[in-house]
Structure formats: structure tokens, C-alpha cells
Amino acid sequence: MTLPQSTPLTFSPEVAKARADGAPIVALESTIITHGMPFPQNVETARRVEDEVRRNGAVPATIAIMAGRIHIGLTDAELDSLGQAQHVAKLSRADLAACLATGGIGATTVAATMICAALAGIKVFATGGIGGVHRGAETSFDISADLPELAATAVTVVAAGAKAILDLPKTLEYLETAGVPVIAFGQDDFPAFWSRSSGLKAPLRMDTAAQIAAAHKMRGTLGLPGGQLVANPIPPEAEISREEITPVIERALGEAAAQGIAAKSVTPFLLDRMFHLTEGRSLTANIALVLNNARLASAIARELAA
Numbered sequence: 001m002t003l004p005q006s007t008p009l010t011f012s013p014e015v016a017k018a019r020a021d022g023a024p025i026v027a028l029e030s031t032i033i034t035h036g037m038p039f040p041q042n043v044e045t046a047r048r049v050e051d052e053v054r055r056n057g058a059v060p061a062t063i064a065i066m067a068g069r070i071h072i073g074l075t076d077a078e079l080d081s082l083g084q085a086q087h088v089a090k091l092s093r094a095d096l097a098a099c100l101a102t103g104g105i106g107a108t109t110v111a112a113t114m115i116c117a118a119l120a121g122i123k124v125f126a127t128g129g130i131g132g133v134h135r136g137a138e139t140s141f142d143i144s145a146d147l148p149e150l151a152a153t154a155v156t157v158v159a160a161g162a163k164a165i166l167d168l169p170k171t172l173e174y175l176e177t178a179g180v181p182v183i184a185f186g187q188d189d190f191p192a193f194w195s196r197s198s199g200l201k202a203p204l205r206m207d208t209a210a211q212i213a214a215a216h217k218m219r220g221t222l223g224l225p226g227g228q229l230v231a232n233p234i235p236p237e238a239e240i241s242r243e244e245i246t247p248v249i250e251r252a253l254g255e256a257a258a259q260g261i262a263a264k265s266v267t268p269f270l271l272d273r274m275f276h277l278t279e280g281r282s283l284t285a286n287i288a289l290v291l292n293n294a295r296l297a298s299a300i301a302r303e304l305a306a
Contacts, residue, residue, distance in 0.1 A: 012073030018059035024301035027117035027125040030064040034088040034107040043083035056298035063116045065106035072120045092145040111149035126297035129193040132162040132171030151178035155227040158297040160289040161191035165270045181228045191233040195242040213303035238288035248277045
């Protein structure tokens, strides 16, 4: 893929070589590093995810904004620097360009990672869970920018469904209206992040990485805009069942409402409360599902590269 010289992309040596060789590449977001957990655990987890991609035959490309450049892949020194940085912006479509123009430092959400991955010619992206329609959106209009991005940007996103703190039925309705394929991997139910099942049926099911890659290619052949959401259930041994996690979610949501927490602050607050209310189990599950998604994304990237 030939890019205009003015495109502010900086490729790590590892990713630059992979691009030159036509090797499979998997994009990874950076908010898990800057807004997910403290240093050094954040950097250790990021390296574990990158290593999982390498073990499964692909090259990891963690994406972040540093010094007015989109970094596609981070060196060890850059990853350490990002993991310890203060006042890092959490970037989506609305503020990505502004951060670049002002020379800021920012971590990419699902939406921003998709945009940057597409610019770099990367077709597959592994994350934890996508954002979606928040509960009470009928009055707050709080809908994640991840959803319209999936309808606009041709990247296959592998996630453990949408975060269970969201309104999952409305999230699926939005994705259907927007024409986004929602593919459950290896099961009929739509997974709910920490739980293997949300109790909702997924619109589509596929059982192999080859099928998912073929569907990605066919969308391009047909000229259909947007990407695919691959909903990959958390491994059974790591899940927190829906019955167990639901009352914890309800308590965290109640605390957020009582404290008047809104907009971009909602999800970080809820995930932090979930961590404390589950005595750390939610974070352990989160790491397990991200590693699982990295494995599947790598298999899809290998199929696309072949």
C-alpha cells in the first residue's frame, strides 16, 4: 500500500520488515496500556499479548500517537515510555487528528486503532471488547464511536463481544442497522466479555479462521464498506459466568449513576469498580480473553496473507 508522504505514519522496524515481506500483521490498541492498569503490569501485559501474536505466526503492531506521529508498532523503549507517560489522551475518531496536529501523546481506542490500522494497510485487529450502546442511551444518547467505525472502516476486529456493562441487545440492533457482520466464533451465542454467553443469539456463526478471512475478502470484492466484528468467547477456564457477574455490574452501574459519572469517564470507572468488586478476577479474565483474541486474530491474518 502506497501512502502519501504527508501521512504521519512511523513503522517500527519489526512492522516495516513484515510489510516489506508481506507477512501477516495484527493491530493492537494502546488504551489497555495507558488506561487499563498501572505500570509495570500494563507494559508486561502488552508484551504478553505481542508475544502471543508472534507465537501464532503473525507480527504485532501496537498503535499509539507520540510526538505528532502515528506509531504502527512500538519498540521496547517506546512501549516503556508510553506505559509510564502521564496525561495520555484517550483517542477516538473525533480527537485523533487534533492530537496529531498539536504534537500530543495519545492512546488509541477501538475506533482510532481501526482508522490507523486501515491507513497502514493492516486488515486484522485484536482487542478485548468493543464499546457499544450504553444503558440509558435512549435519554443520554451515549453510544460508542466504535460502532459507526465498524460500519465505515474495513478492518476485521476480534473481540470477546461487547463489554458486558453495556446494553447488549441495543448494541446488536445498532450493528445490524449499520450493516456490520457480527460473527460468533465456534458458538451460536453472542459472548459478553467476561462471560461466554450473553443469552443473545449472534447473527452469524463461523468455526474457522479461513471462513472469517474469506468473508473479509468477499466484502472487499463486493465493494461493501466497513469491517467485521468477530465475537470470540473467553476461554471456559477464565470466564466469570453471567449469573455471577450480573449483580456486580448492576452495583457498579448504580455507583456510577449516584456519582454523576458520564461520557468518556463511564467505562474506566466501571472497569475499575468491577476489578475491586470481583477482587481482581475481572482483570485476570480480561487478560485471558485478550490473549485468546490475539491467537484468533493471528490465524485470520495468516489466512489473509496467504
